[in-house]
Amino acid sequence: MKIHFKPICTTMVILSMAGTHGRAQQRDVNYDESKVGTYTLPPLLTTEGGQSVTTSAQWEQQRRPELLELFSSQMYGRTPDDSGITVRYELLTENAAALGGKATSKQVKFIFSNGKKELEALLLMYLPNNGAEQVPVFVGYNFKGNHSTTTDTTILYSKNFALVKEAGHPDWERGCQSSRWSYDDIIDRGYGVATMCYHDIFPDKPGLKDHSIVSLFPGYSPDSEAPDEWQAIGAWAWGSSRIVDYLATEPRVDTAQVAIMGHSRQGKAALWAGAQDTRFKVVISNNSGEGGAALSRRDYGETLAIVSSIKPAWFCPAYDAYHGRADELPFDQHALIALMAPRAVYVASAEEDRWADPKGEYLGAYHAGPVYELYGLQGLPSATPPAIHQPIMHDVGYHIRAGKHDVTQYDWLAFLDFADKHFKQD
Numbered sequence: 001m002k003i004h005f006k007p008i009c010t011t012m013v014i015l016s017m018a019g020t021h022g023r024a025q026q027r028d029v030n031y032d033e034s035k036v037g038t039y040t041l042p043p044l045l046t047t048e049g050g051q052s053v054t055t056s057a058q059w060e061q062q063r064r065p066e067l068l069e070l071f072s073s074q075m076y077g078r079t080p081d082d083s084g085i086t087v088r089y090e091l092l093t094e095n096a097a098a099l100g101g102k103a104t105s106k107q108v109k110f111i112f113s114n115g116k117k118e119l120e121a122l123l124l125m126y127l128p129n130n131g132a133e134q135v136p137v138f139v140g141y142n143f144k145g146n147h148s149t150t151t152d153t154t155i156l157y158s159k160n161f162a163l164v165k166e167a168g169h170p171d172w173e174r175g176c177q178s179s180r181w182s183y184d185d186i187i188d189r190g191y192g193v194a195t196m197c198y199h200d201i202f203p204d205k206p207g208l209k210d211h212s213i214v215s216l217f218p219g220y221s222p223d224s225e226a227p228d229e230w231q232a233i234g235a236w237a238w239g240s241s242r243i244v245d246y247l248a249t250e251p252r253v254d255t256a257q258v259a260i261m262g263h264s265r266q267g268k269a270a271l272w273a274g275a276q277d278t279r280f281k282v283v284i285s286n287n288s289g290e291g292g293a294a295l296s297r298r299d300y301g302e303t304l305a306i307v308s309s310i311k312p313a314w315f316c317p318a319y320d321a322y323h324g325r326a327d328e329l330p331f332d333q334h335a336l337i338a339l340m341a342p343r344a345v346y347v348a349s350a351e352e353d354r355w356a357d358p359k360g361e362y363l364g365a366y367h368a369g370p371v372y373e374l375y376g377l378q379g380l381p382s383a384t385p386p387a388i389h390q391p392i393m394h395d396v397g398y399h400i401r402a403g404k405h406d407v408t409q410y411d412w413l414a415f416l417d418f419a420d421k422h423f424k425q426d
């Protein structure tokens with residue numbers, strides 16, 4: 001690896017932080033809307049004791065905790081107590097003339113420790129040089145290393161990224177996903193952005209669990225099959241919150257204006273992160289499909305059995321019990337989206353991304369509406385999805401764009417519009 005800079009300075013901050021299974025299943029995937037079948041969604045606004053939820057206070061005190069517990073015990077796994085884990089930060093580079101001079105970039109190494117073992121993660125952050133005292137920031141994971149998000153040769157890749165890479169030099173990925181990171185637009189609109197490779201938190205490759213942050217927690221065993229054992233999505237969600245912890249140490253970041261954007265499997269993790277950590281004030285789930293925004297009961301595209309058989313596991317072992325029995329889930333994904341209320345949530349689909357079930361993603365967001373209404377807020381207007389390129393930007397937002405499973409400039413411009421609406425309305 002060639003690096004053309006020297007470390008500028010090193011700061012150390014110690015923080016105490018609060019807070020495979022399955023089998024591949026062969027079956028035909030349905031892409032015929034007329035064969036989706038009928039289904040009944042479990043009631044969002046009825047408590048387990050059968051009481052109707054009619055106020056936001058009742059939602060917050062009774063129903064929301066019930067649903068959080070169900071998603072923890074049945075789907076994403078329980079996020080363990082992390083009071084024994086510390087993190088320190090090392091500033092590796094700082095460049096006040098990044099992106100042609102319009103941004104300041106920082107690369108910060110996070111060193112997580114349980115007192116015996118340490119793991120590293122690498123954050124890349126850009127903040128606009130726009131004179132604003134504080135700026136809103138988007139947080140999001142990348143898939144192929146921080147250096148894949150830009151052609152800038154000073155951007156580093158992490159230890160875990162190099163570990164996961166199978167063949168060839170890790171540097172070959174440089175810039176390969178820059179089209180997914182509209183840094184210029186984000187900065188031009190006055191936002192900062194902070195990204196990390198998702199493998200740094202939980203390597204998405206079998207056999208590497210010992211390199212995930214999960215391995216730092218008490219009682220860790222790589223083969224544990226506890227029904228509510230957290231897996232990759234739980235870990236990724238936890239890691240996003242650790243990025244917010246870091247942002248809170250940056251004076252220029254407005255921590256009251258932090259958005260999270262996740263694509264695909266990270267669109268699932270972004271929803272789970274937003275459900276648990278209310279510091280995410282805008283939650284954006286792009287092309288997240290099954291196990292994300294899409295209703296599990298709709299038999300279209302990927303199924304619960306398929307997504308929960310992916311290795312290493314993304315969901316907790318208890319989720320496997322619902323293979324072929326999605327109609328027995330005590331919730332559906334509309335309930336996950338509703339856990340963002342009263343914060344703003346946005347779901348984005350792509351027309352050709354049939355695997356992710358665009359209509360199911362829309363309906364997941366639509367059926368979260370009644371919880372927003374408890375707060376006097378506005379969900380999506382109708383059970384019929386909008387046409388392509390007709391974004392809806394209420395407190396629940398949605399768009400479907402032309403094209404494939406991806407994150408494009410079109411998506412980012414819509415995410416920025418949505419964030420503007422919720423962050424800059426005063």
Ligand code: GCU
Pocket residue numbers: 263264265266287288289290302307355
């Ligand atoms: C697979 C998986 C999806 C997931 C996607 C991704 O297609 O089946 O559930 O969203 O990978 O994360 O890229």
